[in-house]
Amino acid sequence: MAKTKIVTIIGARPQFIKAAVVSRALKQFETTAEEKIIHTGQHFDANMSDIFFDELDIPKPHFHLGVGGGTHGQNTGRMMEKIEAVLMEEKPSMVLVYGDTDSTLAGAIAAVKLHIPVAHVEAGLRSFNKKMPEEINRILTDHSADILFTPTATATTHALAEGIAKEKIQQVGDVMLDAALYYASVSSNTIIEKLSLEPRQFILTTLHRAENVDDKSRLQQILNGLAQSNMTVILPMHPRTKKRLLEFGLTLPVNIRIIEPVGYLEMIKLEEQAALIATDSGGVQKEAYFHQTPCVTMRDETEWVELVECGANILTGADENKIVNAIQQSLTVSKDIFSRPLYGKGDAGLLIAKAIV
Ligand code: UDP
Numbered sequence: 001m002a003k004t005k006i007v008t009i010i011g012a013r014p015q016f017i018k019a020a021v022v023s024r025a026l027k028q029f030e031t032t033a034e035e036k037i038i039h040t041g042q043h044f045d046a047n048m049s050d051i052f053f054d055e056l057d058i059p060k061p062h063f064h065l066g067v068g069g070g071t072h073g074q075n076t077g078r079m080m081e082k083i084e085a086v087l088m089e090e091k092p093s094m095v096l097v098y099g100d101t102d103s104t105l106a107g108a109i110a111a112v113k114l115h116i117p118v119a120h121v122e123a124g125l126r127s128f129n130k131k132m133p134e135e136i137n138r139i140l141t142d143h144s145a146d147i148l149f150t151p152t153a154t155a156t157t158h159a160l161a162e163g164i165a166k167e168k169i170q171q172v173g174d175v176m177l178d179a180a181l182y183y184a185s186v187s188s189n190t191i192i193e194k195l196s197l198e199p200r201q202f203i204l205t206t207l208h209r210a211e212n213v214d215d216k217s218r219l220q221q222i223l224n225g226l227a228q229s230n231m232t233v234i235l236p237m238h239p240r241t242k243k244r245l246l247e248f249g250l251t252l253p254v255n256i257r258i259i260e261p262v263g264y265l266e267m268i269k270l271e272e273q274a275a276l277i278a279t280d281s282g283g284v285q286k287e288a289y290f291h292q293t294p295c296v297t298m299r300d301e302t303e304w305v306e307l308v309e310c311g312a313n314i315l316t317g318a319d320e321n322k323i324v325n326a327i328q329q330s331l332t333v334s335k336d337i338f339s340r341p342l343y344g345k346g347d348a349g350l351l352i353a354k355a356i357v
Pocket of ligand 1: 013014017206208236237260261262263264265267268280281282283284287
């Protein structure tokens with residue numbers, strides 16, 4: 001009997017981590033199902049892409065489209081054209097897309113127009129800010145999808161509120177919890193020693209959202225806020241942020257230490273050992289919670305509202321004073337708030353694999 005063929009479409013750092021979880025779960029069904037991976041090329045630097053395939057044991061992509069570096073329209077259009085060609089050749093039973101990038105949208109649209117069922121992992125998230133490219137990508141992908149794997153009750157509610165049929169929605173929990181649990185148990189590395197850091201004496205920061213780093217005044221306010229923390233700030237620098245800092249000619253405060261982007265295993269060690277995390281990332285907000293580290297989110301809104309509601313996360317926007325105050329406040333939060341099972345049981349990958357196979 002022919003195997004069920006699933007084509008997974010990924011292209012950006014957070015998608016490699018999410019896909020690692022589902023690919024590992026799919027291997028349990030390899031007698032009946034096979035997965036082929038398309039890498040769109042959206043993230044292409046070795047430390048934004050290859051390192052994740054190597055250390056997370058993700059199967060090497062079968063197709064590498066080499067699309068990246070253009071505008072949203074150029075990237076999405078070029079990806080759709082190339083994905084369509086692969087799908088016409090491969091004729092999969094299902095296409096699997098993750099999250100909210102241009103690769104996600106391109107994959108979903110290319111598949112749905114060929115009448116290939118689409119499954120969306122991390123469906124139903126909303127920031128209600130349509131200026132974010134990610135928000136448009138999520139909405140259109142959810143409405144193209146045949147199965148929406150939602151991570152939280154809030155995400156399920158958003159999808160239902162937009163009229164998506166409840167039969168299409170499966171709330172499975174968050175694959176990033178699976179990743180955090182699995183890789184924390186198998187990882188050992190010496191990043192803390194390598195950087196000569198004292199555990200719980202530093203802030204870990206990531207910064208890459210377009211609304212922050214493409215806006216000189218917001219970026220400056222964020223740097224000012226971090227400067228006033230009077231703590232060492234470790235900042236693995238996203239290539240987009242590096243480019244903007246140079247373009248804007250901004251100088252970094254002395255307490256901010258820039259390092260190259262790190263692999264996932266080193267990242268989770270930094271997250272576990274930080275006194276707090278200050279970020280504008282989506283995934284890092286949740287990882288802070290998984291590793292019981294307080295979080296300050298330097299955005300005007302978040303998709304992960306349950307973290308703010310339980311007090312594990314404080315939203316500051318790009319407001320210098322709010323950042324300073326939130327850092328002070330976060331350093332005193334009690335560990336008890338990290339005990340709620342907000343993101344499922346850590347078996348989302350297996351539930352997704354079972355459902356699609
Ligand atoms: N990450 C990493 N190395 C870094 C910075 C982030 O491995 O130097 C991981 C992080 O642990 C999380 C994911 O990348 O799992 C988040 O990706 P990103 O912040 O780029 O995207 P977002 O979640 O905001 O879409």
